[in-house]
Every structure is written in structure tokens, then in C-alpha cells.
Amino acid sequence: MTMLRAERVTLGYAGRAVVHDVSLDITAGGVGLIGESGSGKTTLARAFLGLLTPMAGNIWYGDQTLKKADMRKFRKDVQPVFQAEALDPRMRIGASVAEALPRAARARVPELLEQVGLDPGLVARRPHQLSGGQRQRVVIARALAAGPRLLILDEPTSALDVTVQARILDLIASLDTERLLITHNLAVVQRLCRTSHVLFAGRVVESGPTRDLLANPAHPYTRALRDAVPKLGGPPSSGRAEAGGPTEAVPAEAGCPFRLRCPLAAPGCERPPALRDVRGRQVACHRAEDVLVT
Structure with a gap:
């Protein structure tokens, strides 16, 4: 089943195109976007999140374009996982995770922290009091609070040391959600994605099963x-x-x-x-x- 689809999408900034005529589906089993810095991966992810309007083409959410979709449902179904630095340094961990929860459900915060392997006692701390790996788990917990069907992960392990990376990858692989992974790390995409698309200078140059594509x-x-x-x-x-x-x-x-x-x-x-x-x-x-x- 395809939840999100790009159909001949061109994207850019200030009228200058940086992603050109891209078509791809986000399907079951994990989808990877691979390429060096500047290849257009994050720009395409922003369009999938509804944060960037295409200059041409459409982003489809089910059988509707994002322009016509129920955005409340979309925001619940599709959640971003940015790098750990995305946490507000002024907010305590419990408050950061609770932002996506209705007031009546905020008692779930300790449960969400446990789900990502964190001590619920961290709710009163601020981001600077946590390690990089702990902060990244908090970011994942925030995304899971909305009960998403799809996570869009933008380089979720790039700032972490290799042992912490392994724990984060184990966690992501264990989650009962689909995923779009933006990365330049081929080992990560091989671990988490059944299908991958390689971007160069804003164009898809190769798409296919990840295992075959990398082998x-x-x-x-x-x-x-x-x-x-x-x-x-x-x-x-x-x-x-x-x-x-x-x-x-x-x-x-x-x-x-x-x-x-x-x-x-x-x-x-x-x-x-x-x-x-x-x-x-x-x-x-x-x-x-x-x-x-x-």
C-alpha cells in the first residue's frame, strides 16, 4: 500500500529548482533516499511533510493531493524524526514529548520514554543534561506520541557514535511503523529499507530493491x-x-x-x-x- 507518493515533483527555493521531475512511492518495508549533501534528499522530505509546496507536480496522500487532504489526519499519520538538536533547549523532556498529546493523555509520557528505552525519570531534565543518544530517543518518542503510521527520518544517527547508532537503529527497526529514511549512510539504509532511490543533483538516477542496488x-x-x-x-x-x-x-x-x-x-x-x-x-x-x- 502506498501512503505517500510524489508525482513528477519539481521543488525549489526563490524560484530556482533544486529537485527536478521526481516520481516515487513510499511503500511498505521502508524506503531510503540516498545521496551526498546537496542532492535534494531533505528538500524532497520537506515536500512529503507538507512543509514545501511543489513548483510543479503533486504529493499524494492516499487518493488525495496534500492540497485537498485532511491535514489533521495527515499530521497524525506522518511524523518527522529530525536530529537530536531539534529539541527546544528551554523545555523539559516531559513537556517536549507531551506537546503532541491531548491534555488527557499526557500521563502516557513515561510510557513513551520506556518504549524508546529511556528512564521515565528523565521527564524533568532538559536536553543539555542528556547524551546525544538519549536526545535522539526523545525525538523519536515525540514522533511516536501522535501514533503515526509513517516516520520520515532525516539522518537520525549522523551525530551519534557507532555504539549509540546501533541502539538507535535497533529501536527504529523494532517500531511498528513504516519509514522514509533520508541518509548518506549506505549501511543504515541497507538495514532499514527494502527499497531505495539514489538522488544526484535533484534527480533520481537509480531506484530499486536496496539489496540489489547496493550489491x-x-x-x-x-x-x-x-x-x-x-x-x-x-x-x-x-x-x-x-x-x-x-x-x-x-x-x-x-x-x-x-x-x-x-x-x-x-x-x-x-x-x-x-x-x-x-x-x-x-x-x-x-x-x-x-x-x-x-
Whole structure:
């Protein structure tokens, strides 16, 4: 079942488009948005949350666009999980979690803290008195207070050390909610998402089952991201494409947005590539068959 869907969505700021003609569904099993900083992940997440109006296209909530949807129900069904710094430093933990609860239900705050593995006795503390991992759990507890069906998580573990990250990931995986995960961490998306979409310069360049997409990428940018991940106990990877470099793309009419960084770029890459089916996934690359490992 698809709860949220982007249909040919273009997004931008001050009239300048930064996400271009994106279509994707948020379906069961977890959906990941992968890409480097500046690729458009958070901008797209803001549109899914109703915080940014598309310049073109629509965001669908069930069978209605967000413009026509019951926003009270939408806000209950779809909750954001931002990074721990989103907590108001002036508010005590109990008050932060209780904000989403009706007055009569605020006795549930200790229960919500226990659900995310926190001592209910923390209700009287303020954010600066908690560790990073504890603050992130408070943010999750706040989102769960509304009883959501979908969590939109924006880099929920990026500021945490690896041991705390593991505990937060275990918690997210155990929750009885669907999730859209915005991340540049491939290990996290592999753990939490059945399906993933790779964004480069505001365009989807590859979509498909996460396991297949990371095991055998069909786009040179996806392969570059995967090969850039450090590997313990082995030599540095020698990926065929560089993951670093400017995120700004050449205009769509000038060809593939990745071609200025792509080692496989050829004369035909001056034509803009459309998403097409390649071995069970969607890929925007003229040379996807050359990228795949047979």
C-alpha cells in the first residue's frame, strides 16, 4: 500500500529548482533516499511533510493531493524524526514529548520514554543534561506520541557514535511503523529499507530493491557512493567513478547531469537519460549495462 507518493515533483527555493521531475512511492518495508549533501534528499522530505509546496507536480496522500487532504489526519499519520538538536533547549523532556498529546493523555509520557528505552525519570531534565543518544530517543518518542503510521527520518544517527547508532537503529527497526529514511549512510539504509532511490543533483538516477542496488549498482554514481565506503582490513577501494566533487549538475537539456564526473561518459551522454528498466530496477544512465557486474 502506498501512503505517500510524489508525482513528477519539481521543488525549489526563490524560484530556482533544486529537485527536478521526481516520481516515487513510499511503500511498505521502508524506503531510503540516498545521496551526498546537496542532492535534494531533505528538500524532497520537506515536500512529503507538507512543509514545501511543489513548483510543479503533486504529493499524494492516499487518493488525495496534500492540497485537498485532511491535514489533521495527515499530521497524525506522518511524523518527522529530525536530529537530536531539534529539541527546544528551554523545555523539559516531559513537556517536549507531551506537546503532541491531548491534555488527557499526557500521563502516557513515561510510557513513551520506556518504549524508546529511556528512564521515565528523565521527564524533568532538559536536553543539555542528556547524551546525544538519549536526545535522539526523545525525538523519536515525540514522533511516536501522535501514533503515526509513517516516520520520515532525516539522518537520525549522523551525530551519534557507532555504539549509540546501533541502539538507535535497533529501536527504529523494532517500531511498528513504516519509514522514509533520508541518509548518506549506505549501511543504515541497507538495514532499514527494502527499497531505495539514489538522488544526484535533484534527480533520481537509480531506484530499486536496496539489496540489489547496493550489491550490484547499475549507475556509476551509485557505484561511486558504494565504493567510497571505507572497508576495514583491506586496501582502499578503487571505484571507477569519483563520489566527491561538485553536486551542481549541467542543465538537463545539456545531457546527463553526472557526465562531468563520470569516467564512462561518452559522446552519447549529451542526451538527457530517462529512467528505464534495467534488470528489475529503474536507472537513468545510457551505459547502465556497462556498469553492472555480470
